[in-house]
Amino acid sequence: MPGTGPQPPPPQQAYGAPPAYGVQPGPAPTSDEQLWGGAAHWTAFVASVVALAFLGPLIVMLTKGNESAYVRRQAVESLNFQLSILIYGLVSLALCLVLIGFVLLPAVGLLWLVCTIIGSVRGARGEEYRYPVTIRMVS
Structure with missing residues (x-):
């Protein structure tokens, strides 16, 4: 009987990073929005x-x-990351008293440098970027 054989599986989603939680894909940002x-x-x-x-x-x-939901999302994301790094840096500084901070402080600085560069490039391209290890304080 036709049509009773095995059905092909539904199409798979493309590989890649899933969209960030709470971020709805919208129209592509304008060049001014990408700049900001x-x-x-x-x-x-x-x-x-x-x-x-x-x-x-x-x-x-x-x-x-x-003025722009895209600019706000990027600014809030960056603000949360910068505040998180400030907290991590202060904790690392305090931990210098027990010597572990001397390892953590350069690691926090390197994380800040690399992630901020990546965020700058992706934000200027009009891509959504979510920083790792960020405490979401501002929404």
Whole structure:
């Protein structure tokens, strides 16, 4: 009898990173949104000169976050990461008293540098980027 044989399996989803939780895919960001999305990440480098890397993403979020959902998502993500790194750095500094902090402090610094560069590049391309090991304090 036709049609009673084995059915082919349903198509598989493409491999790759799943979308971040709570992030709905929307229209592609405009070039201005991409610029500000990248700025939400790389302004952390500028603000790190005064040891307050969270100020850059905070300023982007407060100035351009209400104009674009994409820019707000990127600024909030970067702000949460910068605040998390600040906490990790302070804990590592305190742990220098028991010597483990001397290993953790450079590791935290390297994590900050690498992840902030990756976030800047992806934000400027218009891609969603979620930082690893981030405490989600701001939403």
